[in-house]
Amino acid sequence: MSEPLVLGIETSCDETGVGIVRGQTLLADAVASSVDEHARFGGVVPEVASRAHLEAMVPTIERACETAGIRLDDVDAISVTSGPGLVGALLVGVAAAKSLALGLGKPLYAVNHLAAHVAVDQLEHGPLPEPCLAMLVSGGHSSLLLVEDVTGEIDPLGSTIDDAAGEAFDKVARLLGLPFPGGPHIDRAARSGSSVAIDFPRGLTTRRDLERHRFDFSFSGLKTAVARWVEARERSGEPVPVEDVAASFQEAVCDVLVRKALDAAGDRGVEHLLIGGGVAANSRLRAMAEERAAAKGIRVRVPRPGLCTDNGAMVAALGSEMVSRGRAPSGLDVPADSSLPV
Numbered sequence: 001m002s003e004p005l006v007l008g009i010e011t012s013c014d015e016t017g018v019g020i021v022r023g024q025t026l027l028a029d030a031v032a033s034s035v036d037e038h039a040r041f042g043g044v045v046p047e048v049a050s051r052a053h054l055e056a057m058v059p060t061i062e063r064a065c066e067t068a069g070i071r072l073d074d075v076d077a078i079s080v081t082s083g084p085g086l087v088g089a090l091l092v093g094v095a096a097a098k099s100l101a102l103g104l105g106k107p108l109y110a111v112n113h114l115a116a117h118v119a120v121d122q123l124e125h126g127p128l129p130e131p132c133l134a135m136l137v138s139g140g141h142s143s144l145l146l147v148e149d150v151t152g153e154i155d156p157l158g159s160t161i162d163d164a165a166g167e168a169f170d171k172v173a174r175l176l177g178l179p180f181p182g183g184p185h186i187d188r189a190a191r192s193g194s195s196v197a198i199d200f201p202r203g204l205t206t207r208r209d210l211e212r213h214r215f216d217f218s219f220s221g222l223k224t225a226v227a228r229w230v231e232a233r234e235r236s237g238e239p240v241p242v243e244d245v246a247a248s249f250q251e252a253v254c255d256v257l258v259r260k261a262l263d264a265a266g267d268r269g270v271e272h273l274l275i276g277g278g279v280a281a282n283s284r285l286r287a288m289a290e291e292r293a294a295a296k297g298i299r300v301r302v303p304r305p306g307l308c309t310d311n312g313a314m315v316a317a318l319g320s321e322m323v324s325r326g327r328a329p330s331g332l333d334v335p336a337d338s339s340l341p342v
């Protein structure tokens with residue numbers, strides 16, 4: 001077969017994404033987000049997300065086909081995120097993908113959301129260096145993965161034991177009176193603050209913690225430390241230096257993320273670190289990772305911000321890779337699985 005034309009559907013959280021690729025060339029990446037509907041709640045509301053996916057699904061598929069200049073029956077395969085994620089949200093995408101596969105008579109590839117975050121990098125930087133170490137940091141996950149084969153052999157080395165990195169950004173932004181989602185606002189505020197103004201804690205980095213949680217993360221203690229610091233400031237009647245708090249908090253998160261990712265890469269002897277997920281858009285994280293990795297001879301790959309956040313292109317990219325590597329398609333009875341392991 002010439003390079004496969006694959007349509008990928010992503011609905012694991014609050015973005016309805018439909019991507020179309022030919023081989024590893026991106027033809028369309030249509031995304032409809034319900035983020036504004038969740039903003040007043042300060043976090044994603046599952047029921048609201050599911051309903052928004054239902055409304056956005058067909059128009060987003062149509063928009064992607066129009067952008068790619070294809071008709072639906074031109075596609076060679078359909079791929080879809082079957083987990084992990086919000087089950088009601090996943091169900092909408094999985095049902096849509098099954099209907100397309102059945103109606104068009106094309107194979108269905110159910111893929112893992114985390115693996116798709118890794119695979120998307122190929123659309124920008126070419127073939128994936130395997131093995132590589134992937135750090136995925138978003139509102140829903142913070143994971144270190146050893147990727148031997150992105151279509152099926154991924155070893156989870158560690159993850160957060162409480163809040164995800166993006167969740168910490170969102171909660172701290174809220175404390176500072178910044179809008180949801182908070183990550184980009186903290187990033188911006190931090191540029192005019194001092195990263196050494198306040199010495200916030202680095203979770204799971206003491207010698208004892210490292211014995212049990214060498215590649216795990218914890219951000220809830222950091223969030224509480226920021227809350228205490230801000231409360232003490234407010235009690236004293238002094239203004240809260242938002243930029244300094246943002247910069248010092250961001251430094252603490254990035255320091256731990258980069259430290260552990262490079263430790264894992266060194267431990268497993270891999271030369272490439274791939275960073276993905278919404279938090280990978282963070283300017284300090286990118287700069288710190290580049291700088292510290294270079295000192296260790298490790299090369300960093302970070303997709304552009306639009307490919308780091310949830311989208312359909314990542315699902316299409318992984319689906320296309322599965323077709324190319326001759327993986328078996330999924331049955332039409334494949335379930336949506338909110339806690340699907342990699």
Ligand code: KG4
Pocket residue numbers: 013137138139140141165166167169170181182183184187277278279280281282283308309310
């Ligand atoms: O991957 P994503 O779009 O959705 C999830 O799967 O969660 O990630 C969204 C998360 C949010 O928590 C948001 O605050 C964070 O990514 N984020 C950032 C930045 N841009 C988005 N965090 C830090 N710095 C940024 N520039």
Ligand code: ZN
Pocket residue numbers: 113117138140277278309310
């Ligand atoms: Zn994600």
